[in-house]
Amino acid sequence: MHFYDLPLVFAGIGLVLYTVLAGADFGAGFWQLFPGRGKPGERIREHAHHAMAPVWEANHVWLIFVITVIWTAYPIVFASVASTLTVPFLIAALGIVLRGTAYATRSGSASSRETAAIDTVLAASSILAPFALGTMVGAIASRRVPVGNAAGALWASWTSPTSILIGVLAVATSAYLAAVYLAADARRLEQADLAAAFRRRALAAGVCAGAVAVAGIAVVHGDAHPLYERLLHTDAIAGLMLSVLAGGATLVLVGRSRFEAARVTAALAVAAMIAGWAIAQNPILLPGLTIAAAAAPHDTLVCVVVAIVAGGVILFPSLGLLFRLVLIGQLDHASPQTLAPRTPRAVLSASRAGLLARLAGASFLIGLGCLTIADARWAHLIGVFGLLGFGIAGFFALVADELGPAG
């Protein structure tokens, strides 16, 4: 491996995480389309919503991560892909917009009819987005995206059998992952009927996803023979085998209602499949374009790698915190913890407030002098901090005598 491969490896990890995390969000949306009737159906929708609401935004950022790493480290690739695959990219974008809007508006819905309507939009967009993203992967994998500004076909590039196959597979695996996760969540919440409902769904979706994947081998054989060759005759085959094993194990685990373990194997199945594709693709990114040729200058790669490692140091503990809260359930068993009543006190004493007001006035004059009248750069810096001081001191002075304890 070379240094110029490294950002691509990070992007690949990001893609795996996007698929197993945001994929499950999409899948949860998928199940809202088929909730069943009446009260049980409503509970299924509620469960699917509540499990995903705290995490979907964080999960979605993995997509942004992948995109920004690619356009920084391999700019030509991003530009060629986005300009040729304009149509599916836009469809995915619209799906994402509709989904986010549905999430944002759901908190305002008052009747179950409104909620059901919002959930239908959510579900439809949750199918649209992964399908469109899947067709893009199919287009790249079957080498239908040439290097250049919109150099490939506007429609034929992403409507080949391989693209459609991977689009469908993306939807099916999303539904599968979501059903497994939601069954595990239901078990944790001690909702036996919901756990059973999602267990059935997980088994059905697992069988479907497996069937699509197997049928896919035939499709790829006919439609994208070079990809077929590379999938079966390089190390990629190991990824595929692992995926098959993990997928099969998941079905067994779900069948035995061992959902927590199934969570892990289900994610592993998807990750191994993506890894297999990555190995088959290596070292050609787009027809005639190697990773080495696509990579940005060395300085940029160094900066990106450092930024990702440093960012990861902040990111992973934070993500751990969020998922721990969601999974351990501290985010779903309300145990009201309000402050113990105490003797009310004022925010600030009157004399302090007066002092702050004078400080604010002085800071403003410093700001005016250093930013507006002086010309030197260092003076501007002082001026900006003067104005900042005006804002902060002034704010506390302004609110002090109004805000305070009741009564």
Added chain:
Amino acid sequence: MSGSTTLGPVHQAYLLQARQMQALSFMVHIPLVAFGIAFPVMVLFAEWLHMRTGDPLYRVLAKRWSKVMVALFAVGVITGTILSFEMGLLWPNFTATFGSVFGLGFAIEGFSFFVEAIFIGIYVYGWDRLSPRAHFASGIPVVIAGFTGSLMVVAVNAWMNHPSGFRLVGGHAVDVHPLSALFANTYLWHELVHMYIAAYIVTGFLVAGAYAVGRMRGRWGRYERTALLIPLSIAALASPVQILVGDWAARDVATTQPIKLAALEGLGQTQSGAPVHILGWYTDDQVKYGIPIPKALSLLAFHDPNATVKGLDSVPASRRPPVNVVRVAFQTMVGIGTAIALLGVWFLVVRVRRRRLPESAWFYRAVALAGPLSVVAMIAGWVTTEVGRQPWVVYGVMLTSQAVTGAHGIPVAYGTLALIYAGVAIGVAWVLRRLARAPLDLPPADRTVAASAGD
């Protein structure tokens, strides 16, 4: 100057529509971003008041605001996603040629978004589920990420306006130094400070405006008074400061982008002792029907009443931005900026002298109006910056017409996006109304009383 580019030339019949699509996407994203930057600070301040005083009213306030915050954040996320897609959908040659130079800013920004999204999740779903201290602490990363996120994007924009940190050889960027390109750029600082303050003005006046409207309709108790006072104090302090910062921005523009300055002021010819015109319309290389203030431009831009200011005639017509668009946008921003600064000073004077809120109904009408007006000012400011940079996408290096995609069907994409955004706007308006109508969970003593008895 503008030679070949990485992906080579294309013909795009719908460049104008591509630009409009980009502009539309920004106009939807930027007001939401303002809330992403400034609202967490207000929510956390209310929660801090609760921790300090033990008064449940502040907790109710913070909790209600946080619901609005998370709804707007969700829409900010998706509109931002559209913008990042558009870097490839609309401007692939820009990204292909310069992604290695500016992309780092967005890559770092990605981590800001992670932090923001994660902790907003913890904060909003953690009410009642975390200890008060831990809950308050979980809001702090949201505030920091709001700042670093906007720092990164603005760094990219500042680089586009004042590019450095690379050489262009045969259409490829070489000798690339992304860190110095993004962060050693003098143009960054006024943009960052000006945008950051704009976010506080917009959020402050919009939130205060909602309660000002409520007051006109008779909803006015201790809760509403507090909910008005916090954002209004912030906006009233920020808006006079914005004039000083805007003046700084204009001086930076004068030295780094003289043609943009000439467009802002409609200065046809290079001249010493250049005037400023208030209002008016630019035709035949000069401003007609405006009120001239002699020598003011030279004085403001260079602190010397006789300084020479470059006019639009210093570059060929094909290298000039559309003057009236830029000029009207600029005058709109400055006009609104001046008006809301006066409103802010009115509030400050009453508050400091009389130690109370203003009582005039006109004051509250003006506050209600100031919210939407400050959004207009912020968008007008970005129009000034972005259209003022035209025809360049990277100032002096790459033309917007070289950056654009060769794909067909831009008008269809533009129409679809406009339609979807109309739907988003309706959805957001609907959910905000619903959230505002949810009953207040307050002890009777703090409930609404008639406006007249309020103060």
